Amino acid sequence: MTTTTASTRVSTKSARIAAIVTMAAGLILAIGGAATWFTVQGNLADERITVSDDSPRFAGDKVNGPFTAFQEAQMIEKHYLESTEGKTYAELDREDPVRQTAMTASFLRASLFTSVVSFGVAAMAFGLGLVLIIAGYGLYSLARATQVRTT
Numbered sequence: 096m097t098t099t100t101a102s103t104r105v106s107t108k109s110a111r112i113a114a115i116v117t118m119a120a121g122l123i124l125a126i127g128g129a130a131t132w133f134t135v136q137g138n139l140a141d142e143r144i145t146v147s148d149d150s151p152r153f154a155g156d157k158v159n160g161p162f163t164a165f166q167e168a169q170m171i172e173k174h175y176l177e178s179t180e181g182k183t184y185a186e187l188d189r190e191d192p193v194r195q196t197a198m199t200a201s202f203l204r205a206s207l208f209t210s211v212v213s214f215g216v217a218a219m220a221f222g223l224g225l226v227l228i229i230a231g232y233g234l235y236s237l238a239r240a241t242q243v244r245t246t
Contacts, residue, residue, distance in 0.1 A: 107238050114235035121227025128221030135213045139164060146170065158207070161214035168207035175200035 136159050144158035147170040153163050175197055179187060184197040 107241050110234055110238035110241070114231045114233075114238060117231030117234060118228050119231075121224045121229075121231055123224070124220045124227060125224030128217045128219070128224055131217035131220065132214060135210055135217065136160060139210055147174070161211045164207045164210045164214075168204045168211070171200050171204050171207070 140157060140159040142158070144167060146153040146156050146158060146163055146167045148154050150166055150170050153166045156163050158164050158167050176182075179191075179193050179197050182197070184194065184201050187194040187197055
């Protein structure tokens with residue numbers, strides 16, 4: 096039979112506290128990631144954007160996720176480059192009447208790409224949160240098993 100020493104009790108207690116803190120951080124990250132995902136998704140849906148009908152993917156679909164946002168950004172680029180004969184905003188003369196179109200398209204694309212990045216960060220936070228919850232649970236189980244063996 097093993098006897099419990101003061102140092103074993105302290106390290107078991109410390110491990111349980113670390114486990115609880117790890118699980119709490121994981122829960123916060125998972126909730127934050129999910130909330131961010133649904134907030135971005137809702138805001139995109141509120142804009143009522145649809146993927147261009149001539150798109151090779153997601154044609155006519157609502158833009159409310161990372162793949163549709165990315166695809167519509169690609170289609171905006173295609174369309175504005177057609178209207179500017181392949182020139183970007185920076186390459187157009189200041190007096191060119193299509194320069195405004197190119198500028199607006201660049202802003203729209205940047206906004207859609209920001210949404211794509213936001214979805215990625217949200218997914219990463221959610222995934223990391225799950226990993227921390229699992230790791231914290233493992234640490235808690237290990238501390239508990241150590242405590243049972245030493246008593």
